Amino acid sequence: MAERHELIRAHLPLVHDWVRTLAPGLPAYADIEEITAAGVYALVVSAELFRARQGRSFSRFAQPRLERAIRTAAAQESRRFMTDARPKAPAPYEVDVEPLTSQDIAGWLSDTAPGPEEIVLSRERLRVVRMEIDRLPDRLRMIFTSRFMQQRRIAEIAVELGLSDSRVFQLSVQAVERLRDRLEARERL
Helix, strand or coil: CHHHHHHHHHHHHHHHHHHHHHHHHCCCCCCHHHHHHHHHHHHHHHHHHCCHHHCCCHHHHHHHHHHHHHHHHHHHHHHHHHHCCCCCCCCCCCCCCCCCCHHHHHHHHHHHCCCHHHHHHHHHHHHHHHHHHHHCCHHHHHHHHHHHHCCCCHHHHHHHHCCCHHHHHHHHHHHHHHHHHHHHHHHHC
């Protein structure tokens, strides 16, 4: 956990550098904080996914993810005025996916139809996740559900709670980490 936090702290300036590079080309109405939040989220996800033994440095591992997340958020912000419909939250990064044919989908569905045991297990997992969300402290639970379940913007939540955007982001990361730690502890039992 300490290594992950250190990776995030050490590479946070990279996110801000990318946003500063793109900012001059963005329209005046673009929300730079939302773009930065998307980059920071991609950084946190990258730190969680990174395994040092892969033979790559974290910078090489994270850079394409950060760039993609920031460019995607910037593009969404640029289109916002044209559509007059703001997306609830920018995607942390896009994943390249090959299009599927109807035959692929039909084959996949028939091969992966869950059995009764899998259905019961997935319902149990969902129940445990809901229970652990309910166990979060009130403020963390409110921020978690607002940001990730209701897909509200960080700025909206910050105004509602009277906090800065960066503090809301920090608390949302803290809520995710607590939830993940609790769920991992349950799996070990």
